[in-house]
Amino acid sequence: MIRIVDRRLDSKNKSSVNRSRFIQRFKGQIRKAVADSVDRSGIRDLAEGKRIGIPGRDIAEPQFSTGQGGVREQVLPGNDRFSSGETFDRPSGQGGGRGSGKASPDGEGQDDFVFTLTRDEFLDIFFEELALPNLLKRHLAGVTEFKRVRAGYSQSGVPTNINLVRTMRGAAGRRIAVGGAPRERLRELQAELDRLLSLNGEGDPEVQRVRLEIQALRRRMDAVPFIDSFDLRYNNHVRVAQPTTQAVMFCLMDISGSMDEQKKNIAKRFFTLLYLFLNRTYEHIDVVFIRHHTVAEEVDEENFFHSRETGGTVVSSALKLMQRVIETRYAGGLWNVYGAQASDGDNWLEDSALCYHLLHEQILDATQFFAYIEIAEDTPQNLWEEYQKVQAAHQGVFAMRRIKAVSDIYPVFHDLFKKR
Amino acid sequence: MARKKTQTLLLPGGSEWSFSAIEAYDEAIGRIARDYGLDCYPHQLEIISTEQMMDAYASIGMPVYYHHWSFGKQFLATESRYKRGSMGLAYEIVINSDPCIAYLMEENTLPMQALVIAHAAYGHNSFFKGNHLFKQWTAASAIIDYLVFARNYIAECEERHGVDAVEQLLDSCHALMNVGVDRYKRAPRLSITKEQVRQREREEYLQTQVNELWRTLPPVLGRDEAVETARFPREPEENLLYFIEKHAPLLEPWQREVVRIVRKIAQYFHPQRQTQVMNEGWATFWHYTLLNTLYDEGRVGDGFMFEFLQSHTNVVYQPPYNSQWYSSINPYALGFAMWRDLRRICEAPTDEDRAWFPEVAGSDWRTTFQFAMHNFKDESFIAQYLSPRLMREFRFFTVVDDDSSPKLKVGPIHDDQGYHALRQRLADQYNLGSREPNIQVWDMDRRGDRTLTLRYFSYQRRPLDTDFAEVLGHVARLWGFPVRLEEQTPSGQVNRLGISG
Numbered sequence: 001m002i003r004i005v006d007r008r009l010d011s012k013n014k015s016s017v018n019r020s021r022f023i024q025r026f027k028g029q030i031r032k033a034v035a036d037s038v039d040r041s042g043i044r045d046l047a048e049g050k051r052i053g054i055p056g057r058d059i060a061e062p063q064f065s066t067g068q069g070g071v072r073e074q075v076l077p078g079n080d081r082f083s084s085g086e087t088f089d090r091p092s093g094q095g096g097g098r099g100s101g102k103a104s105p106d107g108e109g110q111d112d113f114v115f116t117l118t119r120d121e122f123l124d125i126f127f128e129e130l131a132l133p134n135l136l137k138r139h140l141a142g143v144t145e146f147k148r149v150r151a152g153y154s155q156s157g158v159p160t161n162i163n164l165v166r167t168m169r170g171a172a173g174r175r176i177a178v179g180g181a182p183r184e185r186l187r188e189l190q191a192e193l194d195r196l197l198s199l200n201g202e203g204d205p206e207v208q209r210v211r212l213e214i215q216a217l218r219r220r221m222d223a224v225p226f227i228d229s230f231d232l233r234y235n236n237h238v239r240v241a242q243p244t245t246q247a248v249m250f251c252l253m254d255i256s257g258s259m260d261e262q263k264k265n266i267a268k269r270f271f272t273l274l275y276l277f278l279n280r281t282y283e284h285i286d287v288v289f290i291r292h293h294t295v296a297e298e299v300d301e302e303n304f305f306h307s308r309e310t311g312g313t314v315v316s317s318a319l320k321l322m323q324r325v326i327e328t329r330y331a332g333g334l335w336n337v338y339g340a341q342a343s344d345g346d347n348w349l350e351d352s353a354l355c356y357h358l359l360h361e362q363i364l365d366a367t368q369f370f371a372y373i374e375i376a377e378d379t380p381q382n383l384w385e386e387y388q389k390v391q392a393a394h395q396g397v398f399a400m401r402r403i404k405a406v407s408d409i410y411p412v413f414h415d416l417f418k419k420r
Numbered sequence: 421m422a423r424k425k426t427q428t429l430l431l432p433g434g435s436e437w438s439f440s441a442i443e444a445y446d447e448a449i450g451r452i453a454r455d456y457g458l459d460c461y462p463h464q465l466e467i468i469s470t471e472q473m474m475d476a477y478a479s480i481g482m483p484v485y486y487h488h489w490s491f492g493k494q495f496l497a498t499e500s501r502y503k504r505g506s507m508g509l510a511y512e513i514v515i516n517s518d519p520c521i522a523y524l525m526e527e528n529t530l531p532m533q534a535l536v537i538a539h540a541a542y543g544h545n546s547f548f549k550g551n552h553l554f555k556q557w558t559a560a561s562a563i564i565d566y567l568v569f570a571r572n573y574i575a576e577c578e579e580r581h582g583v584d585a586v587e588q589l590l591d592s593c594h595a596l597m598n599v600g601v602d603r604y605k606r607a608p609r610l611s612i613t614k615e616q617v618r619q620r621e622r623e624e625y626l627q628t629q630v631n632e633l634w635r636t637l638p639p640v641l642g643r644d645e646a647v648e649t650a651r652f653p654r655e656p657e658e659n660l661l662y663f664i665e666k667h668a669p670l671l672e673p674w675q676r677e678v679v680r681i682v683r684k685i686a687q688y689f690h691p692q693r694q695t696q697v698m699n700e701g702w703a704t705f706w707h708y709t710l711l712n713t714l715y716d717e718g719r720v721g722d723g724f725m726f727e728f729l730q731s732h733t734n735v736v737y738q739p740p741y742n743s744q745w746y747s748s749i750n751p752y753a754l755g756f757a758m759w760r761d762l763r764r765i766c767e768a769p770t771d772e773d774r775a776w777f778p779e780v781a782g783s784d785w786r787t788t789f790q791f792a793m794h795n796f797k798d799e800s801f802i803a804q805y806l807s808p809r810l811m812r813e814f815r816f817f818t819v820v821d822d823d824s825s826p827k828l829k830v831g832p833i834h835d836d837q838g839y840h841a842l843r844q845r846l847a848d849q850y851n852l853g854s855r856e857p858n859i860q861v862w863d864m865d866r867r868g869d870r871t872l873t874l875r876y877f878s879y880q881r882r883p884l885d886t887d888f889a890e891v892l893g894h895v896a897r898l899w900g901f902p903v904r905l906e907e908q909t910p911s912g913q914v915n916r917l918g919i920s921g
Contacts, residue, residue: 002446003464003519004439007472008526014475015495021587022492051500061490061591062887063598064857070882072821073831075846077749078740079817084838087827115496116503 023121029054030117034125035410050122053112127277130417146239157234166233174231178224186217246284247336247368248329249275250322253304254343256293256313263375266403267342268305270373273413274340282336288325292318298325315347315383319358326366339363339370346376347383356386364394371416372400431719435529435727442524445534446541452713453542457786458706460545461560463520465537473513473525474498480689481513483521484567486574486681488590514540516548516692518560531727534720538710543703550794551698553691563688570681573619577674589675592894593661593682599859600661600683601690603852623673656860656875660895661686663861669870670900679898694797694852701755702793708732708756738814749849754814758801761810762792772808780805798850806846808839818845823881857884862906870901876917877908884917892920 013019023030033052082088117125153166193210200207251271253264278285289304290296293311296318322339330337347355364370372387374380380402391398401412431448432441442465453460468476478495479485515521522540524533548554559566578586593600657663661683665676692699711728714720738753739745762780765773766788769781780788792805811834818831818841832838832845848854862875874895876884888905896903905917 002443002450004442004446005464005466006439007466007468010472014472015478015492017487018478018489018492019495020492021487021489021583022496025489025587059493060887061594062885062890063595064859064876064888064891065598065885066857066882067885068883069823070878071823071880072882073845073848074819074821075749075816075842075849076741076819077738077814077816078742078746079815079833080740080742082817082830082833084830084833084835087829090821090826090828113493113497115500 023117023125026054026059027125029058031125031128034117034122050117050119051114052117052122053114056113059113123276123280127280129419130277130414131419146241148237149240151236151238153233154236155233157236161234161237163233163235167227167231170233171227171231174228175224175226179221182217182221186214186221189214189217245282245336246286246334247278247282247338248286248288249278250288250290250325250337250339251304252290252292252318252322252339252341252343254293254313254315254318254346255291255309256344256346257310258313258344258346259375263342263344264305266375266406266409267373269406269409270342270403270413271340273409274338274371277417278338286330286335288322290318290321290325292321296321313343313347314351315343316351316354316358319355319363323358323362326363337367339367341370341372342375343372343383344376345374345381345383347381349382352382352386355383356389359387359390359398360393364390364397367397370394370398372398373412374400374402375404376402377404429717429719430721431714432530433721433724435531437528437530437533441530442533442537445530446537448714448719449534449538449542449710452710452717453538453546453706456706456709457790458542458546459549460542461518461520461549463522463541463545465541466521466523467526468523469526470502473523474502476513476523481515482567483515483564484571486571486590487578488594489587490591490594512536512540514544515563516544516554516558516560517563520545520548520560529727531720531724532731534711534714534724535707535728535731538707539703542710543706544699546706547695547699547702547793550790551691551695551797552795553694553797557691558688566684570685573681574678577678581674586678588897589678590682592897593679595891595894596660596664596898597682597686598856600659600686602659602662602687603690604658619677623677651863652866653861653864656862658858658860659683660859660861660874664895664898667864668899671898691797694799697751697755697758697798697850698793698796698801699755700752701757701759704732704736704752704756705759708760740815757810757813758805759789761807762788762805765807770809776807777805799847799852802850803843803847806843808834811839811842816842816846818842854879857882859905871919872899872901872903873906874903875906875908875914878910881909889918889920892918896920 030052033054034050037050037052153163189210193207193214196204196207196210253259253267253271255264259267275285275287287301289299289301291299291304292314293309294314294317298321318341326337359370374384384400384402387398387400391400399416401416403409403412431444432438446465474495476483477498478491485491512525513523520541522536522545524536528536548558548560554560574586574590653663661679664671665679665683668676668679671679711720711725715725736750736753736756738750763785765777765780766783766785769777774781792801796804815834817833818838820829820831822829832841834842858877858879860875860877861872863873865871865873872895874892884905884907892903892905902919904919907915907917909915
């Protein structure tokens with residue numbers, strides 16, 4: 001009879017080893033392609049898999065083959081005009097216009113080998129060689145997660161948790177222990193019986209007595225149960241509190257009139273990168289969005305990036321709000337606090353000094369890391385100078401960079417978090 | 421009464437498949453196939469998902485295979501094209517093994533599953549069992565076991581010698597896969613037990629053989645000078661991988677075994693490359709015939725036939741040379757047309773057919789089919805059975821591209837003067853010997869620096885593709901010493917092409 005085998009539930013990723021070998025082998029090219037693709041497209045898409053193209057010639061597997069030239073005779077179907085012996089010009093653009101090396105509109109050369117990396121593969125390569133500065137704190141936070149772990153064996157439990165090996169081992173031991181003495185006695189009686197029989201034959205009353213005793217012993221031994229409820233052992237589990245790693249990330253952005261859409265876009269990409277990066281390290285991340293012009297307010301993500309409010313600039317308002325949020329919601333050393341601030345560096349002179357004090361004396365003590373990016377093309381202004389003082393005082397906790405265009409984001413990010 | 425009978429006869433309809441429906445179809449198709457005298461291996465149908473189909477693609481359809489990055493590349497390429505929608509997955513993959521394994525994709529509709537069963541499990545299957553190339557060159561009953569052995573062995577090598585070392589070796593072997601097959605010598609049968617028992621012995625034995633070759637003891641007095649200067653190998657060797665496995669001086673035993681594995685697998689696939697038109701045509705002819713018979717018997721409805729015919733016509737469509745869809749001659753179209761035509765010649769021959777095929781015209785088509793299927797490969801099949809009528813139908817014509825003349829020339833076409841020459845040209849197009857460069861091991865410098873000389877016998881002044889230098893590097897890696905490549909023209913002139921190592 002015909003055999004039909006349902007393989008659908010078999011392992012799906014038979015090729016995953018081959019796939020990871022491929023990625024491993026061409027890591028150099030893939031890394032470059034990943035960096036390029038980040039420049040080209042929005043970081044919002046980073047969270048999904050990514051289409052990547054690497055040069056086809058790098059991964060070619062050449063074999064001996066014949067090249068162009070010589071005499072070639074080719075049979076083709078669908079003759080509509082030719083008769084034998086006639087000659088005609090070579091068609092221009094060899095092979096019907098499927099030339100090689102043409103760039104396609106999406107920026108992938110047609111000769112490129114194009115494939116899709118999964119999100120994890122992509123992020124692995126993307127964040128490779130980057131490390132979070134300052135070790136993270138692990139805490140038994142208020143809302144603790146529990147994990148069930150094995151903890152030996154117990155004598156009570158539910159049937160699904162019966163440990164067969166332990167149970168049977170116990171039963172065997174008990175049977176040996178309980179049955180030991182009678183078995184010994186049985187052997188003696190048997191020997192005695194044999195002796196009596198050979199000596200006196202069946203008629204001896206002693207024989208009768210020994211036979212009865214053997215019978216009684218047999219009954220006793222048969223009564224020893226194969227398995228007893230006393231033998232049962234259950235796998236024991238206990239709940240153990242798991243230390244969770246959690247972080248809060250503050251996104252501070254200037255939305256004053258001088259920050260145009262493009263600058264906001266740059267800031268957004270930077271924040272997203274940071275978020276993805278932290279996400280790989282921490283199991284749980286809160287994100288706090290604080291935007292400010294002359295006053296700061298906490299908003300949700302949608303409003304953060306798409307609000308149309310404008311006004312003057314008081315940077316310290318945002319820092320004050322951040323400090324307040326830390327104190328009210330993320331205090332007590334349970335959280336790893338990260339800050340990222342984006343601004344065009346345009347601020348009131350007196351306010352910049354205030355920012356220095358806020359960061360220097362309060363915020364940086366409570367944070368793991370604080371990054372400031374200034375999105376501006378012209379020369380740095382007073383805020384930059386004040387922040388430089390902060391940087392000098394808090395090496396490794398505070399970092400600042402200037403970004404001019406979208407293409408600077410990845411290099412700057414890479415530079416900030418480079419493994420040192 | 422008759423009405424009631426047809427009702428009970430009707431096979432399950434609709435597009436949703438179920439295990440019982442597949443079983444019913446398989447039984448019905450199998451009965452008709454036996455009536456037609458198809459001799460098949462027992463088969464096994466396996467239901468798989470899309471991802472598994474892509475996995476199977478990546479390993480050339482084999483259910484087990486060793487690991488290598490190039491299969492990963494294949495997988496990524498397939499996945500990317502499939503997701504972009506520029507390529508549908510094949511409906512089926514069938515493995516030349518005993519029992520024959522045919523994959524059915526779970527996304528297929530019931531009529532499609534029936535089509536695949538007829539095509540793969542009866543069409544291809546009977547071809548695998550009957551065709552002389554497959555019978556001679558592949559051991560269907562041993563291939564799965566051998567692949568398991570190969571995978572385990574290579575995994576073990578990776579553990580012992582490191583993934584990188586094995587990968588490099590495989591890269592080099594893969595580069596020589598198309599010149600690593602015996603074209604004329606018959607390969608010994610594969611057997612898993614023998615492989616395992618002998619593998620260790622072979623390791624040691626081979627090593628001693630190689631040492632013998634490089635014996636450094638002083639030559640025996642009076643030894644014939646002619647033997648000393650004779651070329652080695654005495655006859656040119658076409659199978660580069662075989663030569664390397666047996667004679668490369670520096671390979672470790674495990675490396676020889678890996679070379680051997682790649683060579684064996686290349687050999688296994690060789691018949692498939694030689695019988696594409698015949699094999700696909702045969703399977704297509706039989707799914708067409710079997711399912712039509714099923715319809716004639718009243719066991720399937722019109723809806724079933726419409727869906728089947730739609731897929732079928734897509735498969736056998738041949739776009740003309742100037743269409744934007746044209747890429748090459750469609751082996752399904754040509755093969756299907758040829759088998760159909762052959763049956764027509766048997767059953768309803770014209771005067772032309774009688775003149776061209778005196779032995780075939782009017783004969784029993786099933787006997788003729790068996791003979792043709794058993795004894796030919798693409799090249800000889802076309803040379804033997806392509807009829808003038810079919811050449812007219814396909815409107816075949818020849819274009820001669822001579823790079824020494826400024827214009828292209830039209831060669832023989834589908835007319836009375838051209839039939840014979842045209843058919844010969846088309847057959848030649850399927851001759852692997854002329855499609856692939858003829859490269860042979862010519863000599864090795866036993867007394868000097870051990871340079872290996874390969875010779876390319878050029879044909880029609882066709883040069884080797886420029887990336888031969890890279891392949892030469894792979895040969896040199898396996899050989900361990902410099903490798904020289906020469907070209908010999910038909911007139912006997914020899915040019916140096918390059919040296920590597």
